[in-house]
Amino acid sequence: MHVLVTGVHVDDPARAYAFYTEVLGFRDVLVVPGSDLYILGPSTGWELGAQINLEPITDPRTRASQQHCLREARPVLMLGVPDAELEYRRLKERADLVFRLELTRDAIGLHFQIEDTVGNVLSIHEA
Secondary structure, eight states: OOOEEEEEEEEOOOHHHHIIIIIOOEEEEEEEEEGTTTEETTOOOGGGGGEEEEEOOOOOOHHHHHHHHTTTOOOEEEEEOOOHHHHHHHHHHHOOOEEEEEEEEETTTTEEEEEOSSEEEEEEEOO
16 A cells, blocks of 8 residues: 555645745646646656645644644655755755754654745655
């Protein structure tokens, strides 16, 4: 068994789409902007990994949960890259990103955390 699609609640699906595609390199699987439907796949091709559905927040409980995770720096996604140090340096060159955890090596390997500009913390790992 494996994950096909997972949802990430975002403040603004269109802005999230821009971030996940332009900054992180995800690719379109199914995009219908007028319906706030944005399903993205890995940069290597959607058929090679789990897809992400960028879901609009439509209720107060979901918003409260998202804000709690952001406040506590709890990642909503763990993303894998072949070279975490290279990805860290590439993203560090951008002045518009907030880093929640600098590049760190610990029991779970080499990783760092960033905010996705739409209310979430992402953890990026060497995998």
